[in-house]
Amino acid sequence: MRGVIMYAPGDVRVEDREHPTILEPTDAIIRVSASCICGSDLWPYRGAEPVDHNPMGHEYVGVVTEIGHDVETVKVGDFVVGSFFASDNTCEICQAGYQSRCVHAELMGTIGTQAEFARIPLADGTLVATPGQPDADLIPSLLAASDVLGTGWFAAVAAEAGPGKTVAVVGDGAVGLLGILAARELGAERIIAMSRHADRQALAREFGATDIVEERGEEGVERIKELTDGMGAHSVIEAVGTQESMMQAIRATRPGGHVGYVGVSHDVSLDGLELFFSGIHLHGGPAPVRRFLPELIQLIWDRKIDPGQVFDLTLPLEDAAEGYKAMDERRATKVLLTL
Amino acid sequence: MRGVIMYAPGDVRVEDREHPTILEPTDAIIRVSASCICGSDLWPYRGAEPVDHNPMGHEYVGVVTEIGHDVETVKVGDFVVGSFFASDNTCEICQAGYQSRCVHAELMGTIGTQAEFARIPLADGTLVATPGQPDADLIPSLLAASDVLGTGWFAAVAAEAGPGKTVAVVGDGAVGLLGILAARELGAERIIAMSRHADRQALAREFGATDIVEERGEEGVERIKELTDGMGAHSVIEAVGTQESMMQAIRATRPGGHVGYVGVSHDVSLDGLELFFSGIHLHGGPAPVRRFLPELIQLIWDRKIDPGQVFDLTLPLEDAAEGYKAMDERRATKVLLTL
Numbered sequence: 001m002r003g004v005i006m007y008a009p010g011d012v013r014v015e016d017r018e019h020p021t022i023l024e025p026t027d028a029i030i031r032v033s034a035s036c037i038c039g040s041d042l043w044p045y046r047g048a049e050p051v052d053h054n055p056m057g058h059e060y061v062g063v064v065t066e067i068g069h070d071v072e073t074v075k076v077g078d079f080v081v082g083s084f085f086a087s088d089n090t091c092e093i094c095q096a097g098y099q100s101r102c103v104h105a106e107l108m109g110t111i112g113t114q115a116e117f118a119r120i121p122l123a124d125g126t127l128v129a130t131p132g133q134p135d136a137d138l139i140p141s142l143l144a145a146s147d148v149l150g151t152g153w154f155a156a157v158a159a160e161a162g163p164g165k166t167v168a169v170v171g172d173g174a175v176g177l178l179g180i181l182a183a184r185e186l187g188a189e190r191i192i193a194m195s196r197h198a199d200r201q202a203l204a205r206e207f208g209a210t211d212i213v214e215e216r217g218e219e220g221v222e223r224i225k226e227l228t229d230g231m232g233a234h235s236v237i238e239a240v241g242t243q244e245s246m247m248q249a250i251r252a253t254r255p256g257g258h259v260g261y262v263g264v265s266h267d268v269s270l271d272g273l274e275l276f277f278s279g280i281h282l283h284g285g286p287a288p289v290r291r292f293l294p295e296l297i298q299l300i301w302d303r304k305i306d307p308g309q310v311f312d313l314t315l316p317l318e319d320a321a322e323g324y325k326a327m328d329e330r331r332a333t334k335v336l337l338t339l
Numbered sequence: 340m341r342g343v344i345m346y347a348p349g350d351v352r353v354e355d356r357e358h359p360t361i362l363e364p365t366d367a368i369i370r371v372s373a374s375c376i377c378g379s380d381l382w383p384y385r386g387a388e389p390v391d392h393n394p395m396g397h398e399y400v401g402v403v404t405e406i407g408h409d410v411e412t413v414k415v416g417d418f419v420v421g422s423f424f425a426s427d428n429t430c431e432i433c434q435a436g437y438q439s440r441c442v443h444a445e446l447m448g449t450i451g452t453q454a455e456f457a458r459i460p461l462a463d464g465t466l467v468a469t470p471g472q473p474d475a476d477l478i479p480s481l482l483a484a485s486d487v488l489g490t491g492w493f494a495a496v497a498a499e500a501g502p503g504k505t506v507a508v509v510g511d512g513a514v515g516l517l518g519i520l521a522a523r524e525l526g527a528e529r530i531i532a533m534s535r536h537a538d539r540q541a542l543a544r545e546f547g548a549t550d551i552v553e554e555r556g557e558e559g560v561e562r563i564k565e566l567t568d569g570m571g572a573h574s575v576i577e578a579v580g581t582q583e584s585m586m587q588a589i590r591a592t593r594p595g596g597h598v599g600y601v602g603v604s605h606d607v608s609l610d611g612l613e614l615f616f617s618g619i620h621l622h623g624g625p626a627p628v629r630r631f632l633p634e635l636i637q638l639i640w641d642r643k644i645d646p647g648q649v650f651d652l653t654l655p656l657e658d659a660a661e662g663y664k665a666m667d668e669r670r671a672t673k674v675l676l677t678l
Contacts, residue, residue: 256435
């Protein structure tokens with residue numbers, strides 16, 4: 001089968017890879033219907049994380065082609081959505097809603113779902129079947145649920161976005177944009193998108209942003225304070241992962257407010273004393289997407305949300321290298337790979 | 340009147356100070372009935388914070404002797420307890436429960452309550468009158484409510500201690516010990532005190548600790564994990580403020596769990612990536628003691644809790660220097676100053 005391999009930073013190739021097989025009785029094999037390129041895939045692409053002939057991709061939707069002996073909740077032929085962490089969904093950590101830190105968690109990125117087929121460990125706990133075979137136009141949104149929507153949703157939940165709240169969103173990539181959509185769905189009163197790109201501002205508004213702030217860093221923080229009677233936002237979503245974006249998020253939050261951070265941290269260091277006197281709540285990390293999948297799939301199935309709009313470039317899997325390049329050069333927000 | 344002045348690190352004196360007067364119509368003057376020395380007073384005493392002829396003390400109970408024109412909720416003769424932050428208790432931040440970050444907050448430490456009298460700004464928002472004149476034996480507990488109990492309580496609330504939860508407490512000073520008491524009152528199932536001092540272990544058990552861990556640092560973390568099926572505690576109270584104690588708290592918490600930190604941070608720096616993958620909730624800062632005062636006063640008044648037990652040395656105000664010395668040398672956990 002064909003699959004993406006990142007040989008080295010900047011060097012992405014589509015090659016013949018071995019067809020996956022059932023290794024554990026809890027595994028399933030899926031034929032991938034669509035995959036995509038994640039903002040986090042750009043870290044190794046740009047040399048900010050080590051990479052050496054790695055299979056790529058951790059977002060996926062597809063059809064089950066084979067199941068292990070112990071798999072009970074999905075069957076061959078089901079159309080399924082899964083998270084980027086495989087999880088048993090039964091351990092105490094999963095039951096508390098933190099499936100990305102399941103005691104048996106496996107990172108799908110090491111398996112590589114930018115490929116024709118993928119082995120899904122712990123299929124019962126990881127995969128959620130859709131109510132039926134989806135219409136083709138729903139596939140981008142279902143694929144978004146696999147990571148970017150689930151991650152933006154978790155960020156909004158972690159930031160305690162909700163009725164009466166002013167929510168600020170740091171980061172206008174796919175996760176930040178879907179954090180806006182999540183904040184709106186959760187009932188936030190006011191949603192401030194921090195973005196200086198006209199196309200992303202437009203999508204932010206479509207997803208529910210009521211205000212746009214173009215300033216960054218300390219100027220951005222000042223603008224958020226001006227918009228909130230000097231106090232800062234109740235809830236801030238951080239969807240970048242740099243020192244600047246984390247400090248922008250923390251400083252834009254009022255005392256007692258909540259920062260939900262989902263940008264994978266890169267060289268971030270938080271000063272204890274500043275954090276102490278900020279009085280904020282800080283919560284985040286790798287999103288437990290599995291917690292939200294049943295609800296998100298239903299919202300998409302019922303056509304109440306359309307998160308698939310974040311994909312602004314669609315390419316066949318064979319052109320994955322061009323997809324990485326387009327995202328690296330910011331010509332695309334999020335690239336969908338068809339199979 | 341007499342009051343404590345810290346001339347320089349290690350140099351504490353009791354001197355004649357000017358009698359406080361009403362400066363704002365929202366002020367009250369109280370005759371201090373008892374004050375005490377805080378663990379945080381040891382930072383300047385040890386040279387870890389700048390100090391130069393500063394009035395000292397921010398914990399207090401006393402009797403109102405004078406009120407400004409605008410004061411409505413307390414009257415001359417009332418016995419009152421207040422927080423170490425003066426707050427209006429009406430602004431949006433106060434109403435959300437973060438009175439220590441009130442938009443008009445004033446730090447009582449700059450006023451200095453280790454003195455015969457003290458001016459209390461924003462008296463209506465800051466002071467809570469007791470149901471009547473307290474019996475003498477209640478005064479230590481009411482004084483504890485002013486800071487150490489309120490701070491330990493906030494830490495337990497921030498750590499989401501409650502029914503079914505295993506709570507670990509890092510720090511066996513007065514705040515940590517009262518964090519144990521708070522966790523018990525909040526219904527925690529299991530409370531693990533981290534302490535290597537026999538006298539503090541005994542008080543920890545009296546306040547509700549079910550387990551004692553003597554190990555510190557990584558060994559302490561491993562012990563907590565052993566006691567929690569490898570997962571870590573649901574809730575961890577951090578009541579020290581050093582790099583070691585913060586990392587001990589973060590690493591002893593399970594994914595999705597909560598750290599409530601109230602130790603004033605000193606040279607603490609948190610690695611963003613470790614925090615990200617920890618998946619914990621982090622909340623803390625200067626405790627909004629005012630939020631909890633009505634409830635804490637009632638529990639003390641009804642003799643349901645006895646937090647005053649943390650005072651293990653009582654001295655007259657004139658001997659404050661000896662009190663600082665005893666706490667610095669760890670001969671005393673918490674020193675009460677009588678007036």
